[in-house]
Amino acid sequence: AADLPHVSESDPTAKALGYVEDASTTKDPKHKAGANCANCQFYSGGPTGFGPCQLFPGKAVSAKGWCVSHAAKA
Ligand code: SF4
Secondary structure (H helix, E strand, O other), X not given: OOOOOEOOOOOHHHHHHXXXXXXXXXXXXXXXXXXXXXHEOOEOOOOOOEEEEXXXXXXXXXXXXXXXXXXEOO
């Protein structure tokens, strides 16, 4: 998974979902403190770096990233 291309914030899907590579930079009111890709149920990568997200097939998102579809891991 390490070689998957990274999702760009300017990617249309990323824009639609308000994806940011660093959760601390989002101004979206839906963001809850501490929420990031690493603790999202759609993420299957490691705690740092980049990993796959079910919403971005074939690409990798940042562990410390975030988007509006964030759902906490059960
Ligand atoms: Fe990150 Fe979850 Fe959004 Fe995927 S769905 S980009 S893992 S917050």
